[in-house]
Amino acid sequence: MNQRVTRASIVSLVVVCGCSPTKPKSPPRRSEPPPAVHVLREIVSLKQHVDLLSVDRLRRQIHLAIRPHRTSPGGAAWTLETITLSSGRVAARWQLPNLAGRYFKSPAHWMKDSGTRPPWFARLVELERRGGRRYVSSRPPVMAMGPSGKRVAFNYLVDYLAVGPVRGGTPRLLNYGSPACYRPAFSPDGRWLAYSCFVRRVREYCPTLVALGSKGGQAPVRFCKLRGYSTTTPYWRPDSSAFYSLSTRGFGAYIDPVKKVCLVRVEVKTRRETPLWCRTLDGKRDRHSRFLFRMDPSGKAGVVIISPQGAPRCSNELRWIRMSDGKLLATLKNVPTPYYLGHSTVLSADGRLLTRGCDKGLLLVDLRRGRVRHLLPSFNIAQVDWDGKNHLVLLRNVSRRRKQLIEVDLRRLLSSLPVFGCGRSAPNRG
Numbered sequence: 119m120n121q122r123v124t125r126a127s128i129v130s131l132v133v134v135c136g137c138s139p140t141k142p143k144s145p146p147r148r149s150e151p152p153p154a155v156h157v158l159r160e161i162v163s164l165k166q167h168v169d170l171l172s173v174d175r176l177r178r179q180i181h182l183a184i185r186p187h188r189t190s191p192g193g194a195a196w197t198l199e200t201i202t203l204s205s206g207r208v209a210a211r212w213q214l215p216n217l218a219g220r221y222f223k224s225p226a227h228w229m230k231d232s233g234t235r236p237p238w239f240a241r242l243v244e245l246e247r248r249g250g251r252r253y254v255s256s257r258p259p260v261m262a263m264g265p266s267g268k269r270v271a272f273n274y275l276v277d278y279l280a281v282g283p284v285r286g287g288t289p290r291l292l293n294y295g296s297p298a299c300y301r302p303a304f305s306p307d308g309r310w311l312a313y314s315c316f317v318r319r320v321r322e323y324c325p326t327l328v329a330l331g332s333k334g335g336q337a338p339v340r341f342c343k344l345r346g347y348s349t350t351t352p353y354w355r356p357d358s359s360a361f362y363s364l365s366t367r368g369f370g371a372y373i374d375p376v377k378k379v380c381l382v383r384v385e386v387k388t389r390r391e392t393p394l395w396c397r398t399l400d401g402k403r404d405r406h407s408r409f410l411f412r413m414d415p416s417g418k419a420g421v422v423i424i425s426p427q428g429a430p431r432c433s434n435e436l437r438w439i440r441m442s443d444g445k446l447l448a449t450l451k452n453v454p455t456p457y458y459l460g461h462s463t464v465l466s467a468d469g470r471l472l473t474r475g476c477d478k479g480l481l482l483v484d485l486r487r488g489r490v491r492h493l494l495p496s497f498n499i500a501q502v503d504w505d506g507k508n509h510l511v512l513l514r515n516v517s518r519r520r521k522q523l524i525e526v527d528l529r530r531l532l533s534s535l536p537v538f539g540c541g542r543s544a545p546n547r548g
Contacts, residue, residue, distance in 0.1 A: 154530035155494070158206035161521040168521055170501040170513045171198075178203040180503075180511055180523065201523060203511075262302040262311075262351070269330070271302035271311055281311060281330065292328060294337050299326070301351045305358040310386060312352040312361040315340060321372035323347045325363045325384055325391075343391045344382045353413040353420070355441075360385045362441065364411035364422065368399065377401050379409050381422060381439065394444030395422065395437065403427060412465040415506065417441060421465055421485065423455065432456065432476035438469065438485040448485055455481060462499075466506035474499050482532075491535055494526075504528075 161168055163184065171181040180201040200210040262271045271281040274289070277298035282289030293299050296315040303312050308330065315326045315338070322345040328338035346365025353362045360383050368377035377399040383392045399407070406427045413420035424435040432454040438447040455463075456476045463473040471483040479495040480502065498515040510526035 154527045154534075156204075156525045156527075157522050158203070158525050159201060159523040161523060162519055163521065168500075168513065170503055170511065170523075173203075173503040173505075173511045175203075175505060175509065179209060182523075203525065206523065262304055264304045265306055265308045269304070269308070271304065271313070273300065279313060279315075292338065298323075301348060303352040303354060303361065305354050305361070305386075306356055307358040310358065310361075312354065312363075312384070314348040314352075314363070316370075317342055317345070320345055322367060322370055322374050323365070325352065325361075325365065325382060327361075327384065327386065339389060341382075341384050341389075341391050344380050344393055346378070346380065349409060350411045353411070353417075355417045356415075357417075359387065362394075362411070362413060362420065364409060366399075366409055368401070369405060377404065381411060381420070381444070383441070394441065395439050395446070410463070412463060412471070413441065414465045414467045414469070416467045418467070419447065419465075419469065421471060423463075425455075436471065436483065436485065448488065450483065450485065450488055453481075453483060453490065455483075462502040464502070464504045464506065466504075468506075470506075472502065472504050474502065491532065493528075493531060493535065 158180070167185050169183040169185070171183050173180050180203060182199045182201060184197040184199065197211065197213050199208055201207070202209045264270065268284055269281060270284055271279065271292075274280050277293075277300075279292040279299040279302060280289040281292060281302070292302075292311070292313070293315065296317065299313055299315040301314050304310070305312070311328050311330055313326050313328075314323050316322070317324045317340055320342045322342070324340040324342040324345045325348070326338045326340050329336055344365060346367035347370050348363050348365050350364055355361070363382050363384065364379070365382055366379045368374045378396060379399060380396040381394045383394055384390070385392070404427065408423075408425040410423040410425075411420060412423070418441060420439050420441055422437040422439060424437070426435065433452045434455045436450040436453050436455075438449070439445070440447055454476050455473055463471070465471050469484065469486040471481075471485060473481050473483075475481045475492060475495065478498050480493040480497075480499060482491045482493055483489070484491075494512075497512070499512055500515050500521070501513045503511045508527060508529040510528055512522075512524040512526060514522040514524055516522055
């Protein structure tokens with residue numbers, strides 16, 4: 119009897135409360151992970167160039183420069199845009215006056231905008247300084263930024279180099295009798311500037327070093343024992359103790375009987391020049407060969423990229439070299455890198471080289487394992503910014519008037535791609 123009463127009470131309680139018997143819960147929907155390739159922004163620009171300046175991954179921002187094919191007399195020469203990562207929205211935009219384009223061709227370079235805004239160049243410098251640790255190169259490529267953001271080195275005429283304060287003042291001229299100086303690079307501590315200058319006495323280019331803290335304007339020191347024309351900007355060790363330069367000798371404007379390419383280390387304290395890797399060149403066979411150098415941000419290893427004349431199209435040689443003693447870690451042959459590597463060629467600290475593909479897409483070369491992966495083969499890629507790990511930002515040419523700003527998760531992209539090998543000789547472990 120008591121059992122029946124209890125059941126009736128339960129039923130009446132359910133009816134009074136308007137409740138229903140509990141149903142089993144359906145499993146929660148799993149949120150979809152973000153795609154490996156995410157289009158941040160569509161850019162329509164028929165009569166304009168769009169440049170990817172830098173990516174600030176701490177502030178989650180992308181910096182673009184938009185410039186017309188031809189500068190109109192009454193219009194602005196440049197527009198700078200800051201794009202927010204993930205959303206692709208324009209966070210800031212400003213225009214630069216026409217004279218901004220002439221900055222690097224005139225010594226009178228401290229021009230100001232109208233109104234109370236800071237000088238246009240100060241904004242550009244701040245943009246560069248906020249770009250985070252760069253794995254690509256300093257851009258725009260005609261200047262180098264000091265690590266504190268207070269100094270800039272630049273070619274104020276085609277062949278003449280200067281260094282000066284960012285927010286105004288008299289620049290210091292750096293040629294010191296040389297007819298041509300190029301490719302400045304600040305040391306990480308900001309005390310030194312390395313670059314390349316032509317020296318009439320030896321009829322060749324020499325790695326050059328100048329102290330920036332000297333009040334009397336001490337003359338630069340030129341290192342001409344292992345001289346040669348440098349096709350890439352000098353690379354500094356992280357502790358500022360030395361810089362590296364890849365010099366090609368014998369193919370300059372003047373006659374030099376020695377034909378050689380050398381990767382040279384110049385030590386700041388001892389002023390010592392040390393060849394880490396050298397190769398004798400043939401006057402006819404190597405006249406149009408190209409030699410480029412990239413160093414990883416840790417300063418432990420670098421890669422020499424050789425594009426030999428007469429080799430099959432998109433078939434180059436990579437030499438991975440330890441920077442402490444010049445030991446050859448590996449040689450990879452027949453790597454399908456393009457003829458022109460540009461600023462989007464990046465070497466990471468774990469020995470991966472990322473560059474644009476020969477025709478389209480990207481090429482990721484694992485120097486340690488001798489493997490090549492082709493990424494996004496249908497993409498016509500203009501520029502790349504890579505953090506050296508798993509985050510990429512691409513500027514893609516979709517058509518003549520349409521571009522895309524794209525964010526890529528490299529780890530997710532690689533998980534679904536095949537691996538290809540490439541010709542390898544003299545593999546060494548160090």
